[in-house]
Each structure stands twice: as C-alpha cells, then as structure tokens.
Amino acid sequence: MDLDQFKQQLNEKLSTDHQGRSGEDIAQMLSKKTFSVIEKLKKSIQYEILFGFLGMMLFTILAFSTKYHSVRTYFGVSAVFIFVFLFLLIYLLKKTTELNKVHQPVISNLNNYVILIEEYMKRYFQFTMAMVPICLFFAGWLGYHEKTPVPELDHLIGRSHLGMTVVMVISVIYLISFSVGMYYFTKWYLHKIYGRYVLELKKCIKDLQEN
Amino acid sequence: MSSQDQFVSLLKTHQNIVHKVCNLYMDRHSEREDLFQEITLQAWKAFPSFRGDAKFSTWLYRVALNTAITFYRKEKRSPQIFTSDLLPESVSEDGLDPIEMQLKAMYAAIGELSKIDKAIVMLYLEDYPYQDIGEMMGITANNVAVKMNRIKTKLKEEAKKQLEQS
Numbered sequence: 001m002d003l004d005q006f007k008q009q010l011n012e013k014l015s016t017d018h019q020g021r022s023g024e025d026i027a028q029m030l031s032k033k034t035f036s037v038i039e040k041l042k043k044s045i046q047y048e049i050l051f052g053f054l055g056m057m058l059f060t061i062l063a064f065s066t067k068y069h070s071v072r073t074y075f076g077v078s079a080v081f082i083f084v085f086l087f088l089l090i091y092l093l094k095k096t097t098e099l100n101k102v103h104q105p106v107i108s109n110l111n112n113y114v115i116l117i118e119e120y121m122k123r124y125f126q127f128t129m130a131m132v133p134i135c136l137f138f139a140g141w142l143g144y145h146e147k148t149p150v151p152e153l154d155h156l157i158g159r160s161h162l163g164m165t166v167v168m169v170i171s172v173i174y175l176i177s178f179s180v181g182m183y184y185f186t187k188w189y190l191h192k193i194y195g196r197y198v199l200e201l202k203k204c205i206k207d208l209q210e211n
Numbered sequence: 212m213s214s215q216d217q218f219v220s221l222l223k224t225h226q227n228i229v230h231k232v233c234n235l236y237m238d239r240h241s242e243r244e245d246l247f248q249e250i251t252l253q254a255w256k257a258f259p260s261f262r263g264d265a266k267f268s269t270w271l272y273r274v275a276l277n278t279a280i281t282f283y284r285k286e287k288r289s290p291q292i293f294t295s296d297l298l299p300e301s302v303s304e305d306g307l308d309p310i311e312m313q314l315k316a317m318y319a320a321i322g323e324l325s326k327i328d329k330a331i332v333m334l335y336l337e338d339y340p341y342q343d344i345g346e347m348m349g350i351t352a353n354n355v356a357v358k359m360n361r362i363k364t365k366l367k368e369e370a371k372k373q374l375e376q377s
Contacts, residue, residue, distance in 0.1 A: 002363055002366070002367050003332070003335075003362075003363050003366050003367075004363075005313075006313070006314050006317050007336055009314055010314070010317065010318065010321070010336055011336040011337065013318075014230075014231045014234050014235060014333075014336070015227040015228075015230065015231045020226065021223065021226055021247075022223070023219050023220065023223050026219045026222050026223055026251060027215065027219050029248050029251045029252065030251065030252065032248055032252065034249060034252050034253075035245055035248075035249050035282065035283075036252075036253065036278075036281070036282075037281070037283050038281075100253075100256050100257070101256065101257055101260055102257060103253075103257050103270075103273050103277050104277075104349070105273070105347060105348060105349030106273075106276060106277055106327075106330065106347065106348045107348060107349030107350060108349050109277045109281070109349075110280070110281070113281055200283070201281065203325075204280055204325075204326055204327050207325050207326075207327040207328070208327050208348060208349065208350055210358075211354060211357060
C-alpha cells in the first residue's frame with residue numbers, strides 16, 4: 001500500500017469534500033478579522049506608535065511647563081528617547097506591511113517571519129531595559145540633585161520618621177529588585193507571546209533544509 | 212470589473228484549492244472555516260502582487276500553503292487527529308471493503324505528517340513536477356525528490372500501523 005496507489009482518490013476527496021462558497025460569501029469574508037500573528041503584530045506596532053506619540057507629546061508639555069529642573073530633564077530625556085524609538089517602530093511597521101503583500105516561496109516566507117518577530121522581540125526587550133534606568137536610577141539621581149526644594153517630598157520623608165539613610169537604602173533595594181524583576185518578566189512575557197510560535201516556524205525551516 | 216469582483220470571481224472558481232489545504236491542515240470543521248477565511252484574507256491582501264504571469268492556481272497554492280504553515284491559534288487544542296469524517300460514510304470501523312480501509316489508513320497517515328511534508332504531499336497529489344514543487348517551497352528539485360521518497364516510506368509504515376490498529 002503506498003501513496004501513488006491512492007493518489008487520485010485522495011486528491012479527489014480532499015478537493016471535493018466541502019460546501020462550495022458563493023461569490024457573496026467570499027466577498028463578505030474580505031471584511032472579517034484575521035488570525036494571522038503578523039497582522040496582530042502589525043496592530044500592536046500601530047498602537048505602540050500611537051501611544052508613543054501621545055506619550056512623547058505629554059512628556060514634552062510637562063518638560064516645558066514645570067518649574068523643577070529635575071522634572072524638566074527627566075521628561076525631556078524620556079520624550080527624546082520615545083522619539084527615537086518611534087522611528088524604529090515605523091521601520092518595523094513598514095517591514096510588516098511589506099511582508100503581508102508578497103508571498104514568496106515557503107522557506108523565504110518562514111525566514112522573513114522569524115527575522116521580523118525576533119527583531120521585534122529584541123527591540124522591545126532593549127527598549128524596556130533601557131527605560132528601567134531612565135525611569136528609576138536617572139529619576140533618583142535627578143531628584144537627589146534637585147536644588148529647588150520639593151516640599152511634598154520633604155514632608156513625606158519627615159512624616160515617615162525613617163531618616164534619609166533608611167529611605168535611601170529602601171529606595172536602592174526597591175530599584176534593584178524592580179530592575180531584576182523587570183528583566184525576567186519581559187523575557188518571560190515575550191517568550192510567552194511569540195516564543196512558541198517562533199520555535200514552530202524554526203522547526204518548519206529545519207524540516208525544509210534537511211536533506 | 213473592479214479588482215474585488217475580479218478577485219472574488221477567481222477565488223470562487225479556484226476555491227477547491229483552498230478547501231483542499233484546509234482539509235489537509237485542520238482536523239475540525241470550525242478550524243477549517245477559520246483557515247479558509249484567513250487564506251481568503253491573505254490572498255486578497257496579496258492580490259495586487261499577482262500580475263498574471265503565473266497561473267492563478269499556482270499563485271493561490273503558494274498563498275494558501277504559506278498561510279496554513281504559519282497559521283497559529285492561541286487556544287489550547289487537543290493533539291491533532293486527522294479525522295476520517297471526510298471519508299465516505301461507508302468507510303466505518305467495521306467496514307469490510309479493504310480498499311476503503313486502506314484509503315482511510317493512508318488518509319490518517321497523511322494527517323500525522325509535519326506541516327512541511329503535508330505541503331509537499333499536497334503538491335505531489337496535484338501532479339506538480341518536482342521542479343515546480345521546489346520553486347514553491349524554496350528548495351531544489353533534488354531535495355523534493357529525496358523528501359518525497361522519505362515521505363512515501365513514512366506513509367507506508369504509518370498507514371500499515373493505522374490498519375493494524377483498526
């Protein structure tokens with residue numbers, strides 16, 4: 001018993017066992033939602049561009065409207081940082097859109113998927129890791145060197161009866177735990193969303209390359 | 212005729228290709244429906260890149276196989292079992308027709324293949340030459356021939372096992 005023996009029957013069965021779709025059915029499908037991972041990635045990048053842009057505008061307004069030098073520097077640097085990241089997101093969006101338009105041979109298509117998703121994962125990870133020192137250590141350093149007194153902060157430290165040294169130690173422990181936690185969480189999160197899928201695609205590439 | 216009308220008309224004529232890919236890659240009716248929709252959408256998005264220098268059927272095969280291979284559903288699924296619900300009702304577990312039983316076993320054996328092997332088998336069943344299969348898959352014709360020999364052996368063994376089990 002081999003494949004050639006049943007070639008015709010299998011082929012016929014596979015191609016005829018279905019209910020034919022009318023032209024209206026097909027036309028209706030064109031406006032329905034997609035299940036493609038690349039389409040979801042594209043949507044995700046579009047949202048990140050939108051929120052990144054809004055965040056950048058807000059940070060710029062805050063930087064120019066505050067009287068504190070540290071707050072101005074903090075939001076100013078963050079706005080510049082997001083501005084740079086926006087270009088990267090636009091580049092990724094362009095690549096994703098191009099990928100959807102042309103269907104290359106299976107192996108090239110799979111390679112392009114893997115390259116794109118891994119690039120996105122890498123950049124997302126780098127951005128998150130770069131935001132950690134900006135959000136925490138840089139903010140702490142700026143706050144420590146702020147010349148203009150911040151009454152609310154002084155009041156908070158004074159009210160806790162802990163003293164400056166203890167507050168500093170607690171802050172440093174918090175910063176380190178947050179950074180380490182963020183590192184592992186981001187890795188886990190990205191792997192959870194795309195990791196298994198990328199492995200599946202890589203397995204297909206390996207299958208194709210095997211002789 | 213608008214571009215959409217042209218696309219709908221072509222897809223309607225060649226919808227067997229899409230159904231075939233769905234039947235081969237998905238074991239449940241609802242999953243086949245989802246894949247059909249996904250292939251239709253992907254083909255529509257890629258339609259501007261179809262210039263007519265290749266046959267629409269070949270182009271559609273490429274889009275459909277690319278979509279089926281990269282198709283991913285997040286929901287947890289039970290292990291894939293290539294159901295025999297596509298086979299005629301006369302082919303039941305206690306059916307006596309040995310040919311039908313062998314066909315059923317072969318069908319189940321194809322269901323056990325990897326995504327890539329399924330794509331190669333599908334094009335082989337469609338009588339595409341190794342050269343064309345290689346071009347669609349992005350590998351050499353020699354490589355296709357080697358793979359096809361291996362797949363045939365695998366199918367023979369798997370179908371035998373399926374027959375013994377039933």
